[in-house]
Structures are given as structure tokens and as C-alpha cells.
Amino acid sequence: MLKAIQVLSSSSSSRLFGCRWKPLTTTSGTAISLSANPLSHHSTTAPRFKSSSLSLRPVSDRSSEPVRVYSTGSDPKMEAAPSPSPPSPSPTALSAASSRKINFCQWCGGATKHEVPDGEEKTRAICTLCGKIAYQNPKMVVGCLIEHDNKILLCKRNIQPSFGLWTLPAGYLEVGESAMEGAMRETWEEAQAEVEVLCPFAQLDIPLIGQTYIIFLAKLKKPHFSPGPESSDCQLFSLEDIPFDSLSFSSMVVTLKLYLEDVKSGRLKFHYGTINKRPGTSPSDSHAYTLDNHMQS
Amino acid sequence: MLKAIQVLSSSSSSRLFGCRWKPLTTTSGTAISLSANPLSHHSTTAPRFKSSSLSLRPVSDRSSEPVRVYSTGSDPKMEAAPSPSPPSPSPTALSAASSRKINFCQWCGGATKHEVPDGEEKTRAICTLCGKIAYQNPKMVVGCLIEHDNKILLCKRNIQPSFGLWTLPAGYLEVGESAMEGAMRETWEEAQAEVEVLCPFAQLDIPLIGQTYIIFLAKLKKPHFSPGPESSDCQLFSLEDIPFDSLSFSSMVVTLKLYLEDVKSGRLKFHYGTINKRPGTSPSDSHAYTLDNHMQS
Structure with missing residues (x-):
């Protein structure tokens, strides 16, 4: 079985370090067994790796x-979204859909309107009271x-x-x-x-x-x-x-x-x-x- | 002057391509001149590069x-923030400061409170009406x-x-x-x-x-x-x-x-x-x- 270890290419400084692999064989010298398709879980014998670049x-x-x-919600843990129907929406449609989830201004509490601001191309949630735009990223x-x-x-x-x-x-x-x-x-x-x-x-x-x-x-x-x-x-x-x-x-x-x-x-x-x-x-x-x-x- | 060009390591498929540099010398064979500190703008003669790995x-x-x-505002163009005083605030303090900018719930318009939710460690803006948490990332x-x-x-x-x-x-x-x-x-x-x-x-x-x-x-x-x-x-x-x-x-x-x-x-x-x-x-x-x-x- 072949082992792969990481060798840092620089000093132990926490500031600056690179990453490089240096595959090594074990004493048995057997190459790692991995199928081309990892989903198959079947083993084939891969060629022995060289330690050179x-x-x-x-x-x-x-x-x-x-x-x-x-x-796309803001909960910091991943969540399943309601099933979108294919074909996938365009980036502009996604942006518009995303902005429409914002009903109120988080800064002043005013109701939002959903329009394309001057000089922009995408629909945004714009506060009808203070005028601030709630961008979503x-x-x-x-x-x-x-x-x-x-x-x-x-x-x-x-x-x-x-x-x-x-x-x-x-x-x-x-x-x-x-x-x-x-x-x-x-x-x-x-x-x-x-x-x-x-x-x-x-x-x-x-x-x-x-x-x-x-x-x-x-x-x-x-x-x-x-x-x-x-x-x-x-x-x-x-x-x-x-x-x-x-x-x-x-x-x-x-x-x-x-x-x-x-x-x-x-x-x-x-x-x-x-x-x-x-x-x-x-x-x-x-x-x-x-x-x-x-x-x- | 030495030229550096990119050689894609795979086909022209838009799906799959790698990137690798292959530095070449021009017919004049002169190496590129760059100082160790690019801020100095002074030229030193660098060693000729080999085309090997x-x-x-x-x-x-x-x-x-x-x-x-x-x-940290949400405008999609970079903006200068008001000067923070050093030393830099901790991640927790930054998170709390960030959440305090949110005064209202963007979904229902309710006023927010700023507390650490059950099971979490950071202060968040929590809606006092619908209970939703406004995470900021x-x-x-x-x-x-x-x-x-x-x-x-x-x-x-x-x-x-x-x-x-x-x-x-x-x-x-x-x-x-x-x-x-x-x-x-x-x-x-x-x-x-x-x-x-x-x-x-x-x-x-x-x-x-x-x-x-x-x-x-x-x-x-x-x-x-x-x-x-x-x-x-x-x-x-x-x-x-x-x-x-x-x-x-x-x-x-x-x-x-x-x-x-x-x-x-x-x-x-x-x-x-x-x-x-x-x-x-x-x-x-x-x-x-x-x-x-x-x-x-």
C-alpha cells in the first residue's frame, strides 16, 4: 500500500508555508489501490509513484x-432548499428572487420595493423610506x-x-x-x-x-x-x-x-x-x- | 527579456482545464529583470529560467x-470603512458589532434584539416578533x-x-x-x-x-x-x-x-x-x- 504524506516546503513559520505531496511507498512497496471511479469501490493496481516532481x-x-x-438562507448551517424546477433560473432571475425575500429595511424598518436601481442591472430590495439598497451576496x-x-x-x-x-x-x-x-x-x-x-x-x-x-x-x-x-x-x-x-x-x-x-x-x-x-x-x-x-x- | 506564457494542460474543453506556466526566453535570451522587492522598482538580473518543471x-x-x-457594508462596490482603532477587534466583537447594525427583521419588519441565541456562541440580531436570526457572513x-x-x-x-x-x-x-x-x-x-x-x-x-x-x-x-x-x-x-x-x-x-x-x-x-x-x-x-x-x- 502506497502512502502519501505532506511535506511542507518551507519552515515551521506560521506565517508562510507551502504544501506539496511526496508520495512514498511503504516497506511492502505495494502501490495504492484505487479505481478510476471512486464510486465503484473496486481496486485496481495503480502505477508506482515516483518521488520526483x-x-x-x-x-x-x-x-x-x-x-x-x-x-440560500442565512442560517450558518447548510439547509435544503425547496426543489427548484429545472431548467435552472438565470443569474438575474436568481438575484431578483433573492431580493424579493427582503420585505423590510434592516436599518430603518421601512418597507422595501423591488426595482433595478439607477446605474445597475439587477433587481434589488430598495427601502422606500431611507433609500438604502439591501444587497445579497x-x-x-x-x-x-x-x-x-x-x-x-x-x-x-x-x-x-x-x-x-x-x-x-x-x-x-x-x-x-x-x-x-x-x-x-x-x-x-x-x-x-x-x-x-x-x-x-x-x-x-x-x-x-x-x-x-x-x-x-x-x-x-x-x-x-x-x-x-x-x-x-x-x-x-x-x-x-x-x-x-x-x-x-x-x-x-x-x-x-x-x-x-x-x-x-x-x-x-x-x-x-x-x-x-x-x-x-x-x-x-x-x-x-x-x-x-x-x-x- | 524573458516571457512567461500559460500552457493549458488539457484540451480546449471549457469544462476542464489546468494552468501551468512555461517560462520561455525570447530570441534575445535576456532574463526578466525584477527586484526582490517589487516596491523598489529597481531591476536586478534574475537567473535564466529553465523550461523544465x-x-x-x-x-x-x-x-x-x-x-x-x-x-463591511453590503454595497457591491468596495467602500472605505470608518477608521477602526487598533488593536483590531476580536472575531466575536466584530460579529457582535456587525449584528448590531441590524435593527429590524428583513422578513417581517419586527424590531431586533441582540443576544446570543440558544446553542450558539456569538451575538446575533434576533427578531422580537418572528424569532428569525439575521446571520451576517x-x-x-x-x-x-x-x-x-x-x-x-x-x-x-x-x-x-x-x-x-x-x-x-x-x-x-x-x-x-x-x-x-x-x-x-x-x-x-x-x-x-x-x-x-x-x-x-x-x-x-x-x-x-x-x-x-x-x-x-x-x-x-x-x-x-x-x-x-x-x-x-x-x-x-x-x-x-x-x-x-x-x-x-x-x-x-x-x-x-x-x-x-x-x-x-x-x-x-x-x-x-x-x-x-x-x-x-x-x-x-x-x-x-x-x-x-x-x-x-
Whole structure:
């Protein structure tokens, strides 16, 4: 079985550090076994990795699969949205629909009207008393992909949506914290685990629900974890046993598939992509997405 | 003069593409001239780059410098905030201060109270009529670092804050669009330029003002650009002539410094970092920041 470890490319300074993978074989020298499609859970023998620099390689993740639809609401925990009917609404329609949820001005309490302000192109909620515009912007969900002993830490959700399904520890970023701090906080809250963040791993936008996932690669500071209030269980899963059929959200499916591909290629990359719902599929189907505009650095 | 070009690592599919630099020398074979500190504008002769794969290298960007303070307000254009007094407030204090700006419920118009809800740790604005909680989350600012003929496209701001100073085209991400789409839209609005996004380049969090910058590397689809309504000028700057003393925001200073370091090293990376205000400095000083937790993939 091949092991993949992280080697920080710089000093231990908390200010400045890079992230690089250096795949190693164990004494047995057996290569890691991962199928091309992590959903199949079947093992094939991958080529032995070299420890030299490995080139960037496109990830074969064009399988037309799922976006889980969460709420665009402002609760800092992910929520399932009412089922939108395909085809997906346009960005302008989404913006208008979003503004129409705002009935009153949060500053003066005046009733709002929903119009396109002068010099703009989108419908906004505008206060009829003070004239202020209530803009609505996408939210960031931050989380950690935690490696420990060639396994990945997952939490079983003890809350809706996706109660009973597995997720990386993740939640909404709060005002006043960095994405890295937020990811560490969520990991503590959901898995009672103290982690060291190693590097950014993925940014996955889900425009339909106004969310952007920011996922960091991390490792446990101590080998301790236990379910927080929002989790009913926390477990380390070997890469062959990741429960792809029981993951909570499409963002988790995508993140873990990209991670497995990187492990297989022997080179950790930063991934950007857009998760779009596949028309005609159920919003609760976490495999009904397309991953568009996938780029890697 | 050394040229750096992007080579996409995959096909022309819009679905899946990677980004990699392949530095080349021109026929003259002269290496690019960039000083270690891009602020100095002095030229030194850098070693000739090889076209082979180059290793990750920590960026020397520990110079204790600035965060420009923008507004946490919800206007989709960046704004200068009233000067906060150093030392910087804690995340909890920021969250509480943020919630206190909300006086009324946007859904039912009821007055809010500002308390820590059951099961939470931070002060929130809670409606006294319907009980809903108004969460506030950081906003994403998306933009493009556009390369053309070994130059970078900058826009001179025709609006406050930082009127008359130079910036990459960037603005708040809207609901219903991906970060990539938002960055392309902002580029069109501010520079009337159509671009192709090549890869993600940086995520820079500014916790003090609840903003996260997401910057993409891009190239012009056509060699045309002109100032949009929010710009008084748009210009291509050679790397030696980037106006570091006249940049609008610390996020722009950091982004361009990291870019110059990458050009110098011959290897484009994805950068994550937190921009924190240096205590005791003016919020309008775009060089008064520290770049913390700098990581690169």
C-alpha cells in the first residue's frame, strides 16, 4: 500500500508555508489501490509513484453527476432548499428572487420595493423610506479534508439537511474570521478535533444556491476526535472505503473524488470548479451534478 | 527579456482545464529583470529560467505591510470603512458589532434584539416578533489579473474609495454567478474587456472587514479594453512599471507582489493568505498590512 504524506516546503513559520505531496511507498512497496471511479469501490493496481516532481494532469471528472441543493438562507448551517424546477433560473432571475425575500429595511424598518436601481442591472430590495439598497451576496462554506494514517475523517450529520449522511466538517464562514480559521472552528465544533491546516485544496462554487465551498487539507494535531453536537458519529475512512453512496452533499462528492484522483496521480493540486445541478434531477440527489470550468493550479 | 506564457494542460474543453506556466526566453535570451522587492522598482538580473518543471518555493512576502480597510457594508462596490482603532477587534466583537447594525427583521419588519441565541456562541440580531436570526457572513470580491504581452491590465478608479488609484478589475460576487463568472463580469464592467480565465491565482481573506478576495489569472480574448463607468483609465503595465505606490487596496498590493514573485520563480502557484491590518497604522494605508498564514499549492 502506497502512502502519501505532506511535506511542507518551507519552515515551521506560521506565517508562510507551502504544501506539496511526496508520495512514498511503504516497506511492502505495494502501490495504492484505487479505481478510476471512486464510486465503484473496486481496486485496481495503480502505477508506482515516483518521488520526483509530477506534472499537472487533467482530472477525469466529467461524469455528469450531481448538485445537492441547499438553502440560500442565512442560517450558518447548510439547509435544503425547496426543489427548484429545472431548467435552472438565470443569474438575474436568481438575484431578483433573492431580493424579493427582503420585505423590510434592516436599518430603518421601512418597507422595501423591488426595482433595478439607477446605474445597475439587477433587481434589488430598495427601502422606500431611507433609500438604502439591501444587497445579497453568496456565502462561503469552509471545511477541512483531514488526513490521518492514510485515512480521511468524516462526520455523520446529526442535523438536517442530510441527517445521517457523511460529510467533511464544514460550515458557514463568520464575519471576523479567515477561511482557514473558520474551517478549523467548524472542525472543532463538528468533530472535536484540533487540526493544523496544510494548504488550500478546493474552491467549489454552487451558483444555484449562492454558496462557495472552500476546503483546506489538514491533519490532526492530536489523534483525538469525537462527535460534536451536530454529528452523531465521526470516523476515519480508508480511501477505498469512503462512503460515496452516503455522502451528504455534492460538494463532498466532488471534493473527495478530486482528492482521490490527486492521490492516484501522486500530486496534490488546488482545484476550482462550478457545481451545477443536472437538469431534471432531484435537488436531494448529491450525485446529480456537473462539475464545470474545472481548473487546477 | 524573458516571457512567461500559460500552457493549458488539457484540451480546449471549457469544462476542464489546468494552468501551468512555461517560462520561455525570447530570441534575445535576456532574463526578466525584477527586484526582490517589487516596491523598489529597481531591476536586478534574475537567473535564466529553465523550461523544465520548477519546484515550489516559499514567497518572501513577510514584509510587515498593510491592510486597506473597506466597508463591511453590503454595497457591491468596495467602500472605505470608518477608521477602526487598533488593536483590531476580536472575531466575536466584530460579529457582535456587525449584528448590531441590524435593527429590524428583513422578513417581517419586527424590531431586533441582540443576544446570543440558544446553542450558539456569538451575538446575533434576533427578531422580537418572528424569532428569525439575521446571520451576517463575509463577502467575496472577485477579480482578474489579466496578462497581455507580458503586461498587466490595471484600471484607475473613478469612484470612491481610492478614487484615482489603480486596481485590478474586481467587485462583489453576486448571487447566481460563479466566482469565475463574477470576475469576468467585473472585468467587462470596469475595463470593457472580454477575458478568458486561465486558473485561480489567489484567495486573500481580510477578516477585519469581512471580505475575501478571489483572483483569477486571465488573458484578453481580443486586444481591446477601455474604461467602464467606474474607471477613468485602463492601461497595460509592464511588470517593472506596476504602480505599487498608487494601488488602491492592500489586496492589490499583495496579489501583484505574489504574482511578481511567481514570475521571478518561473512557477505559477495558487496562493492563500490572510491580510491583517498592522496595528497603529492608517486604514487608508494600503501598505500597512501583514500577510499571515500564507500557503501555496
